[in-house]
Amino acid sequence: MNQAELIQTRLIENLDYSFPAKPKPLTEAQQAEYIARIKDLLREKNAVLVAHYYTDPEIQALAEATGGKVSDSLEMARFGAEHPAETLIVAGVKFMGETAKILTPNKRVLMPTLDATCSLDIGCPIEEFSAFCDEYPDRTVVVYANTSAAVKARADWVVTSSIALELVDYLDAKGEKIVWGPDKHLGNYIAKKTGADMVMWQGACIVHDEFKTKALEDLKAVYPEAAILVHPESPEQVVNLADAVGSTSQLIKASQELPNETFIVATDRGIFYKMQQLSPHKHFIEAPTAGSGATCRSCAHCPWMAMNGLAAIAEALETGGPKHEIFVDPDLAKRALKPLNRMLDFKA
Incomplete structure (x- = not known):
């Protein structure tokens, strides 16, 4: 284990999220x-x-x-x-x-x-991330928008999930090697799609990290006609079950354009408002976060x-x-x- 890997391992092992209380419901x-x-x-x-x-x-x-x-x-x-x-x-x-x-x-x-x-922000403090980047001085630093201002300032590029794939493909075509942070699932998805040489910070979103493959397969069996929509911050095995993978805006577009009447959606359930607004005749179901080993820290909705x-x-x-x-x-x-x-x- 090199110094960069050791930094991340110690950090992730000691992460302790303090989840906020939910706002009091209003009449x-x-x-x-x-x-x-x-x-x-x-x-x-x-x-x-x-x-x-x-x-x-x-x-x-x-x-x-x-x-x-x-x-x-x-x-x-x-x-x-x-x-x-x-x-x-x-x-x-x-x-x-x-x-x-x-x-x-x-x-x-x-x-x-x-x-x-945001759990991605919490899990990528500037001191540790900067030390990680220093281990790879010849690489271009690309960070996800879900990071602090200090981490962005350390980066060469900032990206959102809507342009991450395209941007990394562009850099790869120029022969650039990449340090990616902080979401490991999104980074692995991009590396697999582009073939880019990327080293990953091992962060994760608590919402997307909790979607479960077996439970999703079981739900698909109940709704075989449903299309599965997955945000690439989800684990690879969940992404592999998807009919469409993309950012929030890309998943909303897919829900409009795909011919299916029913969708199983593996991202934060807040997105259902816009999906239902644009396709009121369609049916949207939360992808499961329950199942074996589940903690349901988010239950498909970011507590923050x-x-x-x-x-x-x-x-x-x-x-x-x-x-x-x-x-x-x-x-x-x-x-x-x-x-x-x-x-x-x-x-x-």
Whole structure:
């Protein structure tokens, strides 16, 4: 075991996620009250709401109803940078807010809570990842968007799952060898598809890592006519069962274009809002996270995404402050901006 492998092994063995409590459910009357208040606050503050596909349905609906955006992290970043609003409120997880601030430092960036993080981000701290990269000085460093601003600043390229395959294929064609981080499943999927020479940081998303092959096969037997849609952050054996593999936006497109009436979906169930909205006549089923050896830490829904409640959005707009506002050190932001702009320019 080399030094890079030892660093990862010790880190992963000692990871201990502290999962947040789920927001208290609101009554229909409370939801309506918060929605009305948030709409007023967005107008008053010259703000726009940007929400990820994995947030809860009422958050996505509110973003759409107020001229905001529901999308994957790449389009969230692009929309926030181009929108004229003075304040962005980002419903997602912290790295998305950091990315928005880096791309638009002149804007105020708020989040419902700064405690909404990501297991990929937690599992890839900058000191350890930087030491890992130093073991391979001749390689191009490509990091997934699900990372801190500091990790992005260490990278040559930042990618989202919607462009990762295309970008690595491009680099491979130029003869570049790659350090990839942090998601091992996505990295292995890309390496298999492209044949690129990649060394992997061994991170994983707690949602996608929990989908179970045997349970998925059993569910497919119950719904033999169903198409299986899988995000490539899932384990290889789950990916191998898929009829379509792709990012959130790519899976939504597949759910529209495939002729099947029923779909088994192996990604965060927050995506069902958009799938059902675009294909109301189709039936969508969660891929199983239960089965032998299951821990169901996520149960197909990111616990940190679930922190983006209506009450928290209203509070962020009303009070701002250190509980809600994103700040990124200017020097760090400058270094992270370079690989982020490469990402945006690559897919322009």
